[in-house]
Amino acid sequence: MTDKILSVKDLSINFGGLKAVDNVSFDIDRQEILGLLGPNGAGKTTCFNMISGVYKPTSGEIWLNGKRTDGLPAHQMASLGVGRTFQVVKPFSGLTVEENVIVSLGMPNYNSFTRSCRFWHTKANITAANDILKTVGLEKEASTKAGLLPLGNLRKLEIARALALKPTLLLLDECFSGLRHEEIKVIEDLIRKIREQGVSILLIEHNMRVAMGLSDRVVVLDHGRKLAEGTPEQVSSDPAVIEAYLGKGESTDAA
Amino acid sequence: MSIYMINVATQIIIQAIAACGLNIIVGHAGQISLGHAAFVGIGAYSNAMLTTVGGLTFWQAMPISLLIVGLVGLLCGLPSLRVREDFLAITTIGINFIVVAIFQYTPALGGALGIGGIPNVELFGFVLKARPFFWLCFSCLVLVLAISLFFTKSWLGLSCFAIREEETAASSMGVSPVRAKLSAFVLGTLMAGLAGILYAHYMKFISADSFSFPFSVTLLSITVVGGLGTFWGPVVGAVVLGILPEVFRPLVDYRMFLYAALLLMMIRFLPGGLLGGSDLLSVKNLRKRKASATKGGDKS
Ligand SMILES: Nc1ncnc2c1ncn2[C@@H]1O[C@H](COP(=O)(O)OP(=O)(O)OP(=O)(O)O)[C@@H](O)[C@H]1O
Ligand SMILES: [Mg+2]
Numbered sequence: 023m024t025d026k027i028l029s030v031k032d033l034s035i036n037f038g039g040l041k042a043v044d045n046v047s048f049d050i051d052r053q054e055i056l057g058l059l060g061p062n063g064a065g066k067t068t069c070f071n072m073i074s075g076v077y078k079p080t081s082g083e084i085w086l087n088g089k090r091t092d093g094l095p096a097h098q099m100a101s102l103g104v105g106r107t108f109q110v111v112k113p114f115s116g117l118t119v120e121e122n123v124i125v126s127l128g129m130p131n132y133n134s135f136t137r138s139c140r141f142w143h144t145k146a147n148i149t150a151a152n153d154i155l156k157t158v159g160l161e162k163e164a165s166t167k168a169g170l171l172p173l174g175n176l177r178k179l180e181i182a183r184a185l186a187l188k189p190t191l192l193l194l195d196e197c198f199s200g201l202r203h204e205e206i207k208v209i210e211d212l213i214r215k216i217r218e219q220g221v222s223i224l225l226i227e228h229n230m231r232v233a234m235g236l237s238d239r240v241v242v243l244d245h246g247r248k249l250a251e252g253t254p255e256q257v258s259s260d261p262a263v264i265e266a267y268l269g270k271g272e273s274t275d276a277a
Numbered sequence: 278m279s280i281y282m283i284n285v286a287t288q289i290i291i292q293a294i295a296a297c298g299l300n301i302i303v304g305h306a307g308q309i310s311l312g313h314a315a316f317v318g319i320g321a322y323s324n325a326m327l328t329t330v331g332g333l334t335f336w337q338a339m340p341i342s343l344l345i346v347g348l349v350g351l352l353c354g355l356p357s358l359r360v361r362e363d364f365l366a367i368t369t370i371g372i373n374f375i376v377v378a379i380f381q382y383t384p385a386l387g388g389a390l391g392i393g394g395i396p397n398v399e400l401f402g403f404v405l406k407a408r409p410f411f412w413l414c415f416s417c418l419v420l421v422l423a424i425s426l427f428f429t430k431s432w433l434g435l436s437c438f439a440i441r442e443e444e445t446a447a448s449s450m451g452v453s454p455v456r457a458k459l460s461a462f463v464l465g466t467l468m469a470g471l472a473g474i475l476y477a478h479y480m481k482f483i484s485a486d487s488f489s490f491p492f493s494v495t496l497l498s499i500t501v502v503g504g505l506g507t508f509w510g511p512v513v514g515a516v517v518l519g520i521l522p523e524v525f526r527p528l529v530d531y532r533m534f535l536y537a538a539l540l541l542m543m544i545r546f547l548p549g550g551l552l553g554g555s556d557l558l559s560v561k562n563l564r565k566r567k568a569s570a571t572k573g574g575d576k577s
Contacts, residue, residue, distance in 0.1 A: 074449055075448075075449075076445060076448075076449065095448065095453075096445070096448035096449045097448045097449075097450075097451050097452055097453045097454070099449070100448070100449055100450055100451035101451050105449075106449055108445075108446060108449075112443040112445060112446035113442075113443065113446075114438065114439050114442035114443055114446065114447070115442055115443075116438065116441075116442055117438060117439070117442065121435070121438075124435065125435055125436065125438075125439045125447065125450055125452070126450040126451070128432050128435065128436070128451070128452075129450065129451030131432040132432065132436060132451050132452050132453055132456070135433075135456065135460070137432070138431065138432040138433040138436065138456070138460075139431050139432070139433060140431060140432060141430050141431060141432075142430065142431065142432045142434075142435045143430060183446075183450060186450075187450065187451065
């Protein structure tokens with residue numbers, strides 16, 4: 023077993039002519055919180071989609087726990103321990119909040135036909151789902167239809183479903199956006215607690231204070247390329263990074 | 278009950294059984310199918326051939342027929358894994374036309390004349406006709422409803438709901454879209470096959486045009502009118518659409534037109550179907566959710 027939970031090597035993907043991600047490489051250590059930053063359209067979500075098996079990379083390699091996983095379908099990545107949230111929330115709107123979490127709890131049951139014929143509405147599942155809902159602060163909404171929740175609660179539901187997979191690698195895509203200040207603090211603490219339990223976390227976040235505060239290390243992407251990598255202090259003083267975030271207006275003016 | 282009423286009720290029950298299958302495919306797993314009548318036909322033709330040419334009894338032929346329907350369903354379900362929703366509608370229509378053409382142009386299957394002389398169902402030496410046959414169909418409907426209920430309570434059913442609501446999210450939660458969709462499709466076609474088997478022994482004579490595309494539309498209308506994804510929906514839909522034509526007999530030539538009008542009205546005014554009261558609510562919720570999503574500055 024390597025000390026890296028995830029290694030991404032020369033990862034690239036093209037959409038038509040657009041190189042959304044272009045030769046990006048980075049690693050995540052066990053129990054590390056790695057921030058994946060960059061301006062809008064930098065290719066962060068696309069990286070998540072490749073790591074979680076939603077997209078197949080055009081080229082490059084993804085190694086999870088020393089096993090090559092690029093090109094595997096999403097449900098296999100889930101069973102390998104990759105949990106994720108979606109930036110554009112994707113609740114199962116017609117199901118209740120509790121049922122949303124139970125779908126995710128059932129992962130061990132989806133790998134054989136006979137097992138998947140068993141009942142899902144068991145006491146054990148309901149207890150487990152409600153425990154997870156409690157950790158994200160959604161226990162009061164357990165029997166609400168997910169489609170009825172406001173955005174803030176949908177973000178928490180995204181985290182709850184990802185946690186229900188019992189992931190070893192957690193991918194969080196802007197899970198703070200749309201949350202109120204107090205809620206942000208709760209989720210920050212939750213993320214630290216999850217890490218204490220041995221989970222490695224890859225985090226996309228636009229709120230710099232939150233991102234820099236949580237991350238052990240940061241990787242910055244711009245236009246699909248890796249721009250910088252290092253501790254939050256190193257990166258925030260990197261002229262190239264400041265240019266990418268602040269210099270945007272000037273360069274478009276000049277063009 | 279008069280013989281006339283028993284006949285109407287038997288037909289309604291047979292359609293309800295087929296609609297239960299369609300409800301699993303369309304209502305529970307969210308895949309559109311416009312060729313469901315093909316599988317009713319395959320069930321009917323299989324049992325008709327096995328009992329007439331093959332000389333088997335109804336009960337001996339039934340498991341073989343179901344096996345045939347299941348295998349064809351598995352084969353036809355494969356495209357549903359590859360193609361997008363709108364294209365799936367066209368694919369299933371295509372399947373319907375191909376199957377009907379095979380019935381019509383294969384001399385061994387009776388060709389344009391169809392198959393006659395299908396024997397009565399016998400049970401413990403009794404011939405099941407009229408009233409007893411109605412009870413046989415009724416028992417089959419109870420069985421099919423029980424299986425539907427079991428399906429919604431199983432992990433398989435839950436994973437189908439998840440796929441229907443959000444396929445990407447469901448796969449990222451460990452659900453294999455292939456297994457979920459294919460299982461729902463095969464289960465749905467098996468129910469269609471059972472309906473076909475009963476139909477063959479009820480009519481005693483079958484021909485290809487009974488299983489053509491308009492019958493698929495009728496079945497979809499039943500499912501939508503009753504309420505997609507609801508437990509009693511297929512039964513309520515079959516009763517409503519089964520009694521209406523009896524009441525409006527003079528309008529029988531315009532039946533397809535009426536179904537189309539009914540479908541459009543339902544989609545416009547009652548998208549959840551007669552029993553989908555809570556779904557009506559959720560359309561409102563959908564709007565609410567969209568509004569809150571845009572408020573949160575989310576891009577879609
Ligand atoms: N499925 C797709 N098809 C075509 N282009 C895509 C697709 N997904 C992403 N892109 C493009 O790839 C680029 C990177 O998008 P991505 O969503 O990864 O950015 P991001 O870094 O997550 O940005 P944001 O901070 O706004 O979420 C964008 O130009 C986007 O339009
Ligand atoms: Mg993004």
